[in-house]
Amino acid sequence: MTLPPQLAELVDEFAEVGPRDRLQLLLELSDELPELPPRYADAADTMEQVHECQSPLFLAVEVEPDGDRLVHLFFSAPPEAPTTRGFASIMRTGLDGEPAADVLAVPDDFYVALGLAQAVSPLRLRGMAAMLARIKNQVRTATAA
């Protein structure tokens, strides 16, 4: 499986620690999710809601018009939803600034390698799969134009 370097590094970090520490890692990532820039902070309706997540999560994807078509990701999720924020932060850390082609090449089941199924439950993890699917859809739409 070839993953963008930042995402590969995250997957390695998760794989190296035990299940309890994986939760701690997810919590730290959740704290690191950046605030929305002003152009989205006041315009939540321009973002796409990820309905598959158990808590409200909004997502915006920007693709640079030229060159490698670098992808930029923006997420909004409330502090009462740290798990969802953690998933979003994995996406943001792992994929932001990567070329569109590399984002599209991320395997849909990459999250299995994070080893979170036991600590978080497979059911909750499906929110992350949905997040990736929606990111890819938006990237495809943007690059097809």
Next chain:
Amino acid sequence: MALQNDTDPKLAAYAHPERLVTTEWLAANLGADGLVVVESDEDVLLYETGHIPGSVKVDWHTELNDPVTRDYVDGARFAEICGERGIGRDTTVVFYGDRNNWWATYALWVFSLFGHADVRILDGGRAKWVAEGREMTTEQSKPTPAQYPVVERDDTTIRAFKDDVLAHLGKPLVDVRSPGEYSGELLHMPDYPQEGAVRGGHIPGAASVPWARAAAEDATFKPRADLEAIYQQEQGLSPADDVVAYCRIGERSSHTWFVLTHLLGFGKVRNYDGSWTEWGNSVRVPIVQGSERGTA
């Protein structure tokens, strides 16, 4: 060893006021011998972002469910879960959680399957405690382990299985899901498509009473008179009825089970935890679509 009950006048009106405590009561009793506070949330990380000082976490999904069979943990595992959290058989356990105590009542219901006697809900849950500016901490709780006996679950009194529900058709059922799930327009709860079913609709004869109608704006339970107006006057249920409540996997309906049993004093309420993810995927069980209850 049990702690004294909360004598708050709002609670006193309920059928079993000893099943609830107010935030004031909990703040005054935190740290008392014989009390363990358990946080149970939908979000598996919420407890770690800050919790009531000294409280312990029980996760509904990764801890109360058996990891292989679709069932709850057995008596031996339950004894470990309790013991390592400092819960003994005589301990007063107060549950609280996010989302109107949805998951807190689920944890309480599972504890009740094991016959744990003194279980209570923090009225208003996590939201009210936080809104009142009460203390939260990220400091790890270090409970003194306790000995908890291995007790087998009683699945006959407050739990219903699919065959029980088939035999129950014609008697009162409460469907606590959203109106769209009840009518069959949605094959899953809004925002939870991963827990779907191949058929939509409801069990014939079931009344539609979305679970959160029992909660007030501040996440507390509505006063008794308001609850009676919903379940008794509006829906025509009676405390003497034999009632089965269900939802999608049995968590939202444990909230309604708590309301009917402990707040309104219904004598026989069972929670069908197989719920729609079992019924809506079962071959040849009767289903009604649309907003009418229908008949079996």
